[in-house]
Amino acid sequence: MLSVLNRVPRASLAARAATRLFATEHNPPTRFESASVWQNEPSQPKLVTDSVPGPRSAELSKEIADFQDPRTHVVVADYAKSRGNYLVDADGNEMLDVFAQIASIAIGYNNPELIALAKTDEFAIAAMNRPALGSFPSNEWSETIHKGLLSVAPKGTPHLFTQMCGSCANEGALKAAFMAYRARQRGEQGIKDFTSEEMSSCMKNASPGSPDLVAMSFKSAFHGRLFGSLSLTRSKAIHKLDIPAFDWPAISWPTMKYPLEEYASENAEAEARTIALVEETIIAQKKKGKDVAALIVEPIQSEGGDNHASPSFFKALRTVTRVLSRTVFMIVDEVQTGVGATGAFWAHDKWKLDHPPDFVTFSKKMQAAGFYHAEGTRASLPYRNYNTWMGDPMRALQAREMIGFIKAHGLVAHTAAIGDELYSSLTDLSKRYSGQIHNLRGKDCGTFIAWDAASAEQRDKFVGEMRKVGVVMGGCGDNAVRLRPMLVFGDKQKDVLLEKMEGVFKNMS
Amino acid sequence: MLSVLNRVPRASLAARAATRLFATEHNPPTRFESASVWQNEPSQPKLVTDSVPGPRSAELSKEIADFQDPRTHVVVADYAKSRGNYLVDADGNEMLDVFAQIASIAIGYNNPELIALAKTDEFAIAAMNRPALGSFPSNEWSETIHKGLLSVAPKGTPHLFTQMCGSCANEGALKAAFMAYRARQRGEQGIKDFTSEEMSSCMKNASPGSPDLVAMSFKSAFHGRLFGSLSLTRSKAIHKLDIPAFDWPAISWPTMKYPLEEYASENAEAEARTIALVEETIIAQKKKGKDVAALIVEPIQSEGGDNHASPSFFKALRTVTRVLSRTVFMIVDEVQTGVGATGAFWAHDKWKLDHPPDFVTFSKKMQAAGFYHAEGTRASLPYRNYNTWMGDPMRALQAREMIGFIKAHGLVAHTAAIGDELYSSLTDLSKRYSGQIHNLRGKDCGTFIAWDAASAEQRDKFVGEMRKVGVVMGGCGDNAVRLRPMLVFGDKQKDVLLEKMEGVFKNMS
Structure with missing residues (x-):
């Protein structure tokens, strides 16, 4: 069945790994x-x-x-x-x-x-013995992650939560953002200090335990199709019709003219208007008693039409999410833009932010899915952000191998x-x-x-x-x-x- | 690395398949x-x-x-x-x-x-070429599903939507239920007949496009940890704290005394009170302008404490969800109970319902995840219930092999x-x-x-x-x-x- 393929004997992979190291560090080929x-x-x-x-x-x-x-x-x-x-x-x-x-x-x-890789014992064992990763990780997990997903961790987000798909990755990051936001409000320092009212009200899906926190996104954005991520998604009516949604605000994406550099000043004005609107909306929500805890953004709105913005726009977005009285967590959704296709490993690398995003989500080309996150955004207590599989070690092996191939071949x-x-x-x-x-x-x-x-x-x-x-x-x-x-x-x-x-x-x- | 294992040469699997057929149809061994x-x-x-x-x-x-x-x-x-x-x-x-x-x-x-199986070309190709299944399914997909997941489809639910995990499976079924519910309200017959108000309002997460439809679950239930499924989950505060939730009702699970048969009459009374409460809640929600579109239930509440109820309870639940003016879709969450552990392939097989559930969700032991569904609950238009991966063919192959093994060994x-x-x-x-x-x-x-x-x-x-x-x-x-x-x-x-x-x-x- 695989006669059409060039088989690579496993033994040669070690040799390739050596080539890789050389190629990556000394002489990356620029053409493949x-x-x-x-x-x-x-x-x-x-x-x-x-x-x-x-x-x-x-x-x-x-x-x-x-x-x-x-x-x-x-x-x-x-x-x-x-x-x-x-x-x-x-x-x-x-x-x-x-x-x-x-x-x-x-x-x-x-x-x-x-x-x-698929034919190795390592892969077969990972595929056929999928663990409850949060409770029974394998003895190879740390090494697999360090050599793979962590080796490409975006600057400022050295922590990792693995999930199953892009929608889950965004929702996982959003949950982490909500928990970290409330922890900051409480002055919680990894201490269990919920009130009994919070404990009982959340069981009824009611405030304050299930708070009226808000996540903000952009019009024409796509962040997934589950109930939380679909509430953030604003690309097409056909994705959203008939599905209950959270009352969360979405801001118009700046209307850019292309080629960007030909319309630089008009585009900068459009971007400035959007930034002002982001700030106004955060303040307006606050007046309604709703805190914007997180803002999620794609580096390039993909499903929504490949809508671009400039690095300056994203810098201003990071600033506006940080200068207000309460920092809004910034989630960069790199599900489609990540893993090299934009000519940088992460599209947001090009923004050269002074302060990195709090969360970076990934899936698709990585085959593994999840989110990277900053120090201080791990849940205060165990089992808060947790599920049975928490990703898939087999896909983490695949990601490790792909990342190696990408580096080796520049x-x-x-x-x-x-x-x-x-x-x-x-x-x-x-x-x-x-x-x-x-x-x-x-x-x-x-x-x-x-x-x-x-x-x-x-x-x-x-x-x-x-x-x-x-x-x-x-x-x-x-x-x-x-x-x-x-x-x-x-x-x-x-x-x-x-x-x-x-x-x-x-x-x- | 696999020296501890008995290797089974692939060639012998065909022989085993033959044994399987014999064992299953003629002489199932009752002890393994x-x-x-x-x-x-x-x-x-x-x-x-x-x-x-x-x-x-x-x-x-x-x-x-x-x-x-x-x-x-x-x-x-x-x-x-x-x-x-x-x-x-x-x-x-x-x-x-x-x-x-x-x-x-x-x-x-x-x-x-x-x-x-993991060492076969079939598996390697499926693992390393994961498709966007809704758009580019493989030429083996139909056969894999017919031989595997469909061969154990619960009675009355012959359609299948594959997903990535249990939470996604429940949310996928819930989305399908909401869409089917609105389609019935509209008298929609696979025809594109949304109003312009619906089309525009859903882009703002507002009614009527994002309707105030309600999904009902039981207290102490566990249905997952994403935003929709977590709104249904009521097992532990630690799962829910700080995460915004939909204002959906949950009904108390009947307080059963064990052993069930010793307290048959008290238990029947407790179950009857719960059924009455379900009916009252559906009517009360309706009075508030909210339609209960779906009810989700585990055959045995697992994470919440292994809380049982009798087949009569579930029969009554099916009746009460069907006799009201508008049928409430019934989703049976078999994520933990499914695949044989209860002594039936599906725990709900034992209820012997006259009218089967509308949706049955699965994950965990099946390794593949998704939901089976009844005729008439497929979305009216393409791309409504859709995502990039829509499950994982490699996990479907694993499910096929496991189902074969389960049948062969009784x-x-x-x-x-x-x-x-x-x-x-x-x-x-x-x-x-x-x-x-x-x-x-x-x-x-x-x-x-x-x-x-x-x-x-x-x-x-x-x-x-x-x-x-x-x-x-x-x-x-x-x-x-x-x-x-x-x-x-x-x-x-x-x-x-x-x-x-x-x-x-x-x-x-």
Whole structure:
């Protein structure tokens, strides 16, 4: 089944680890060629059916429809045959994938190092003996985390709470923020000092034990789909309709004009208005007897349309959340932006904040999920932020291996470089097909690039036409196209993408 | 590393599958001996350090403390050495584990069939290419689900939504219930017919788009720790303090006297009062302009103290949720009770309802998580109940393999039989140590057995003393001890458990 893959004997991984160290510390390669890892990665899309999805894919979707909603299917995939940047579907169509499972595949399909990891005893034992991590962690947990997730901990947030998915990660961080906020109010210092009224009222979901604390987010933000995270999410009505929500405020995201640098002063004004609104809202909520305990923000609003803001905006946001009488905890949601795609390991690294965020959440490309947090935000008592699994050690092993691969191959620097060239080529393309590419954005953001089509219909048509020529793409916001290639996206794939895009634009014009 | 395990060559699994079919359909064995699977499973606990946790465990907890809260650690475990019913810790202590990672290990540590599965290409590919399942499911998904999770679908709930954990499963079911409830109110028939007011108000977390719908649960219930599920949870203040909650009602669980059959008439009265309260609350909420859209219930309240009720109670609950003017969706939370431990595959199978529940949620021992649901409760539009991962195909493969193992070895019937004997022996023990075992419960519930200690301190002392003689146990509620052994718990382990308990009771008396 894996005959299409290059098998990497486990023994060679130690050698690679040594190379890694050298590459990372002394001479990071700035370009990566996926052919060096997948000798059999396609060089071009290859379609073998008249339409995509083809008949086999359609048949399998129909089987799935017996038990699960198939209306969101794009294609049914054959992961055994997929490799590198190419997704192969159930009919054998080989497609360049620049959507990467909604931005959640980091280092390619069937990456041989990951497949080798999967075949180890270490991985099998972790997979098949999932612990209640908070109570019975394994003797390998500390080492796995130190070598993996902690080795990329954002500055200022050296603590880690592992969870299962992005929504859980955001909710876990939010719970920690609420608890830390109340602890500060009480002057609680890791001491059990709840009142009996708090103890009894929380059992009735009533104040003061279940307090009227508020979490603030931005309009068009996406932070997940569970009840707390969905209350923060404001991207699309279809996500939110009919689901009860917390009465929490959302502030308009600054309306930016692109390219950002051409409209620097107008953009700065828009950002200043938003910052003022954040401050006013915190004060207004306080007057209503509601404390804003946390503010959550994406470095680039992704699902909501790839909406950018400047480092100055985020600096001002950090300032405004800190200067008021009571510090509002700042949660940076890096679920989609994290793990290298913006040309920095964490998108917020580029803001160069004087005071780091209190919480940084991650999932998707990390495969493991959770949040990093600052000193002083661990719950005052055990079992307050706790659950059965508290993440998954197997995914932590996968993250460790991926982080090693990313460092060894310099994939963050590579993505920054390839992204710059891609952005430049797309700028050219936008001049030649000005009706097709509006508001190109993502300069200096690696391959985290997007643009608007003329309308939602035009966007959907473009994505559909690209699929017909063998490229899997994704949309976001009302009428945007977002590029979310993997970190192993290189020159060859870039050329294919641009060529296919131009062909489609020609036909659409 | 796996030298302690019996390796099962993959080729033999087909042969086992054939045996399985025979065993299941013609001659299910009612007793299982774990020695038939693990030749090297310990026959007795063996402690090699003076205290548990020992020095190595303590040292590793200290390392973990650098980044994660260690205060909830019981021991740091060595999963590579653990096997069958025995957990081995980092110091080499071999302990009989009747807590099983908070009731989430079903068929033993390092079950050779699961380890063999982990080493297959199928598993490696699923692990390392996790899809956005709603959009790019794999060509094996339908078959995996049909052979696994769907083969044990509860009666009346043939649809499946896969998720990542128990909290997510309950929240997913709750979202589906809210959507289905509003769809019925609207007379929506899979048609997009939201009002513009609904579309705009939900973006502000306001009614009518974010409706004031209500989910009802029971006091002392546990349904998870995310914002929606935590609003349903009413087990302990420490889980809920400082976290904003929805204003949803909770009804007192009937106060039952044990053994249930001895107090049949008093218990029936208590249950009738609760049913009346459920009905009154639904009507009272309606008068306040709030519709109860869903009621969630555990077959046995587990975390909250192993609180039982009779099949008649659940029948009445189903009736009362159906006879009112608008049907209240019934969600049965089988996260802890599911997958055989009660002597039925699903605990609610025993109620023999005329009309099945609308939703049944699962996680823990299934390793995969999600909810089964009835016809007519799929969201009216695509992307309404959706997220990036929508579960994990690798965990679905594990569930398929475990379900096969459970069927092949008749582990549900086995657990029913061993549980009956265990309950009977514990009844004897409770007579001889009447100060130690109060309110023994779980008759005819397999090994899902619990009792109260005289106080919380006595319970904690007992659990601590049992650990000192090499048995890992768990508490629940205020002062209960709960048995949550695996399905591979057999005669030998039962004898060890009873002998060690008696020893501890002797010393405590």
